Amino acid sequence: MPVDLMDRVVLDDLEIGEIANDLDDQEPEDVIEWALETFGERLAIITALQVDGMTLLDMAYRVKPDIRVVTVDTGRLPPETLTFLDEIRARYPKANVEVLEPDQAELEAMVDRHGPDPFTKSVPLRLVCCQIRKVRPMLRALEGLDAWFTGLRRDQWASRAAIKKVELDHDHDGIVKLNPLADWSKEEVWDYIAEQGVPTHPLYAQGYTSIGCGPCTRPVAEGEADRAGRWWWETNAPKECGMHCPIETGGFEHEFHAILGEAHGDDSGY
Ligand code: SF4
Secondary structure, rough: OOOEEEEEOOHHHHHHHHHHHHHHOHHHHHHHHHHHHHHOOOEEOOOOOOOOHHHHHHHHHHHOOOOEEEEEOOOOOOEEEEEEEEHHHHHHHOOOOEOOOHHHHHHHHHHHOOOHHHHHHOOOOHHHHHHHHHHHHHHHHHOOOOOEEOOOOOOOOOOHHHOOOOEEEEOOOOEEEEOOOOOOOOOHHHHHHHHOOOOOOOOHHOOOOOOOOHHHHHHOOOOOHHHHHEOOOOOOOOOOOOOOOOOOOOOOOHHHHHHHHHHHOOOOOO
């Protein structure tokens, strides 16, 4: 059974292992219901508003209309994403949609050192940009949570092939990470979207299959993997921003810490 510490719900490895076994062959709606019942207000959908996150939002909204939904405006999103946010708010009016932004001091420190487009210079600097613009704001959201929903699926990329529907997120303070769509295929997601009339990001209609920041995303060609359009110019680099798995290039950490040091002083706490 979960242990209540003050008003927090904390699960240990043994408990989460048993729960994961029980829930791994359950339907996404069952996982969502269990999570909403278990974590209550200390649970949010963290999403970049792609079809997987929208599917989760639609499912969760049926159980808890005021579900908390967190996304990040990195400052480099395509305009279509911001328009789409308005559509989401209109379709799910009771949802508690929060749009986070990067820390201004961190952003200025990065741009001062590397200009507005550091991602064009090297993979380590692209990862720094992702950390400052996307991952760090998300981490601030996770600090107040006991659990978070993601739209990750096992068939999206090799780094995601082993995810479970329920797991302890040791990269983020041991809170619970919920991947209710883990065993769904892309086709199942799109079938749900069509059947339920869930709104989708307008760029899908232009050949995009994974949508992030404007300068770092492009449509994919026939037969390419869905995430092939992300940072497409990079070779031998993870198609990840660092939110869902630790990135170990050995190259970006020093620069990242230097930027945090400039922004906040050496006690930035990261
Ligand atoms: S996707 Fe590109 S612009 Fe967006 S945060 Fe990452 S590197 Fe920066």
